[in-house]
Amino acid sequence: MCGIVGYTGKALALSPVLEGLRRLEYRGYDSAGIALVVTKGAPLWIEKRAGKLSNLEDSLGDVIPDAHSGIGHTRWATHGGPTDTNAHPHLDNEGKLALIHNGIIENYVELRELLEKRGHIFTSETDTESVVHLLSDARKAHNGDLAAAMREVCAELRGSFTLLAIHADEPGRIVGARRNSPLVVGVGDGENFLASDVSAFIAHTKRALELGQDEVVDITSTSIVVTDLMGNILTPREYEISWDASAAERGGFPHFMLKEIYEQPKSIADTLIGRTQGLNSEITAGINLEGISKVVIIACGTAYHAGLVGKYAIEKWANVPVDVELASEYRYREPAVDSSTLVIPISQSGETMDTLMALRYAKSHGARIFAVCNTNGSTIPRESDAVLYTHAGPEIAVASTKAFATQLIAMYLLGLHLGRVRGAIDEKTSIEIGNELALLPAKVEQILETVEPLRSLTREFKDSTSMLFLGRHVGYPTALEGALKLKELAYMHAEGFAGGELKHGPIALIENGTPVIAIMPPSNSLLYEKMVSNVQEVKARGAVVIAIGDSDLSSAAHNIRIPTSHEYLQPVLAVVPLQVIAYEMAIARGNDVDQPRNLAKSVTVE
Numbered sequence: 141m142c143g144i145v146g147y148t149g150k151a152l153a154l155s156p157v158l159e160g161l162r163r164l165e166y167r168g169y170d171s172a173g174i175a176l177v178v179t180k181g182a183p184l185w186i187e188k189r190a191g192k193l194s195n196l197e198d199s200l201g202d203v204i205p206d207a208h209s210g211i212g213h214t215r216w217a218t219h220g221g222p223t224d225t226n227a228h229p230h231l232d233n234e235g236k237l238a239l240i241h242n243g244i245i246e247n248y249v250e251l252r253e254l255l256e257k258r259g260h261i262f263t264s265e266t267d268t269e270s271v272v273h274l275l276s277d278a279r280k281a282h283n284g285d286l287a288a289a290m291r292e293v294c295a296e297l298r299g300s301f302t303l304l305a306i307h308a309d310e311p312g313r314i315v316g317a318r319r320n321s322p323l324v325v326g327v328g329d330g331e332n333f334l335a336s337d338v339s340a341f342i343a344h345t346k347r348a349l350e351l352g353q354d355e356v357v358d359i360t361s362t363s364i365v366v367t368d369l370m371g372n373i374l375t376p377r378e379y380e381i382s383w384d385a386s387a388a389e390r391g392g393f394p395h396f397m398l399k400e401i402y403e404q405p406k407s408i409a410d411t412l413i414g415r416t417q418g419l420n421s422e423i424t425a426g427i428n429l430e431g432i433s434k435v436v437i438i439a440c441g442t443a444y445h446a447g448l449v450g451k452y453a454i455e456k457w458a459n460v461p462v463d464v465e466l467a468s469e470y471r472y473r474e475p476a477v478d479s480s481t482l483v484i485p486i487s488q489s490g491e492t493m494d495t496l497m498a499l500r501y502a503k504s505h506g507a508r509i510f511a512v513c514n515t516n517g518s519t520i521p522r523e524s525d526a527v528l529y530t531h532a533g534p535e536i537a538v539a540s541t542k543a544f545a546t547q548l549i550a551m552y553l554l555g556l557h558l559g560r561v562r563g564a565i566d567e568k569t570s571i572e573i574g575n576e577l578a579l580l581p582a583k584v585e586q587i588l589e590t591v592e593p594l595r596s597l598t599r600e601f602k603d604s605t606s607m608l609f610l611g612r613h614v615g616y617p618t619a620l621e622g623a624l625k626l627k628e629l630a631y632m633h634a635e636g637f638a639g640g641e642l643k644h645g646p647i648a649l650i651e652n653g654t655p656v657i658a659i660m661p662p663s664n665s666l667l668y669e670k671m672v673s674n675v676q677e678v679k680a681r682g683a684v685v686i687a688i689g690d691s692d693l694s695s696a697a698h699n700i701r702i703p704t705s706h707e708y709l710q711p712v713l714a715v716v717p718l719q720v721i722a723y724e725m726a727i728a729r730g731n732d733v734d735q736p737r738n739l740a741k742s743v744t745v746e
């Protein structure tokens with residue numbers, strides 16, 4: 141996610157703003173920028189650069205502008221690649237109003253068209269720039285009242301946002317607003333801060349104010365005013381920050397992995413924004429899907445498991461054959477591929493060499509390439525014909541969790557969209573499934589509120605030498621992902637099986653006390669009873685079964701309940717307990733959760 145910092149006070153603003161951005165670097169970003177109010181009424185001082193903060197600092201040299209208020213931003217690119225022009229802050233056409241933004245503005249295209257008709261000149265590809273021009277017009281309409289203008293603009297925006305704005309006519313004043321994206325106030329002595337999270341200012345003050353949905357905050361060095369969008373004055377809750385700086389970077393969580401597990405509702409919601417209703421041109425902009433006779437998904441590891449779920453969904457909804465290939469194997473078997481093949485590389489990092497080399501092979505043989513990626517501007521999307529970006533935000537922990545959840549969402553969206561393009565699914569059905577997708581963030585939130593008992597359950601199995609995972613249909617790739625999580629975090633042997641495959645050999649592995657995790661289909665599924673039989677088969681041979689499902693299984697030793705869902709969407713829910721079990725097992729075994737042994741976050745070698 142982007143990093144946001146605002147400072148107003150007795151110090152020269154450049155230093156606390158830069159320091160705050162450094163504290164937020166862990167959030168991941170690909171460009172950075174700062175705007176300051178130096179001279180009242182004159183154009184703002186601004187500097188912004190693609191790449192790391194060091195690029196921005198190099199461009200600053202030893203310059204320390206004489207400014208006591210300003211805003212700074214580290215950008216995780218969503219709309220528009222990581223370039224100097226797309227970096228925030230964005231300015232109005234007079235250069236006197238600056239805005240920074242974290243989140244996704246869903247209606248930015250229609251706003252841009254409206255604002256260009258009003259004569260505003262756009263310079264970037266971002267959704268954010270629509271907001272700064274809208275705010276400029278609103279400020280004029282409110283006779284220069286920036287807070288009133290912000291309230292009006294927020295009411296017109298759809299999507300998620302944290303916004304900060306400054307104007308050259310009002311040195312020392314910063315106005316902010318938030319919806320479904322973090323913003324916190326740091327209360328200092330003769331100075332005040334605004335930031336994405338407390339780590340940006342914790343070195344200066346431990347006093348913070350909590351801001352709620354659709355609230356606007358208006359600060360100077362000695363005043364803080366919070367209102368709702370109607371302008372009603374609110375009294376925000378003040379609290380003392382108990383974290384130290386390093387804990388603050390993890391949002392108070394002990395590890396990035398746990399933080400990212402808990403970010404899944406927001407990552408899923410962000411990935412769905414503007415994409416669930418019917419045909420959506422954004423989803424496949426830039427690629428011609430006519431005449432596709434076959435889909436080939438290429439990926440590694442967790443991304444490969446997302447592709448396996450995608451196979452079920454895309455074949456079901458788009459009625460097109462789908463192969464899922466391990467990228468490291470793909471090109472070495474010289475597969476038959478041509479221009480009627482749609483190849484979908486899935487990659488969180490966008491830099492996995494196995495996947496990139498497979499992409500290049502397919503492209504050299506005429507295939508159309510549609511990437512699913514979480515990292516804007518990375519190599520794989522750059523070498524693809526089109527890309528569907530997941531909006532998981534940067535994933536710091538090596539073990540993939542929220543990226544996997546959003547890769548699943550991307551698979552579903554592609555399946556629905558391809559189905560609509562091919563006339564294989566009607567709009568009513570696609571909208572019904574879209575509505576089911578929209579329920580997932582709340583259902584994941586519900587699961588996260590009930591995972592506490594998994595901690596003690598995990599302790600029961602921490603000394604096991606192996607753990608097996610069973611699933612059917614989309615539950616089978618989920619079982620594979622659960623096994624991978626346990627392998628890479630607990631360094632324990634684990635294996636995922638298709639439930640129906642057990643009797644063809646693997647059941648010989650079952651002995652007294654073998655832990656088996658069964659991913660149950662929704663209880664209204666035709667496969668539910670078959671999975672019940674599989675559970676009974678292993679239990680009869682001494683297995684200790686942990687069942688994950690929407691109803692309790694009498695033959696299971698432990699039942700982990702998840703909400704019911706559309707059968708194809710269930711992996712998004714069932715994977716959450718599996719992630720938590722793997723996390724807790726790693727803790728119980730004293731392993732490095734965020735950086736497991738032998739592993740890298742992005743495997744850029746073949």
Ligand code: AGP
Pocket residue numbers: 440441442443486487488489490491492495538539540541628740741742743
């Ligand atoms: C998953 O927990 C692992 N970190 C690994 O399997 C990862 O999914 C795989 O290396 C693919 O990475 P990518 O998505 O960045 O291409």
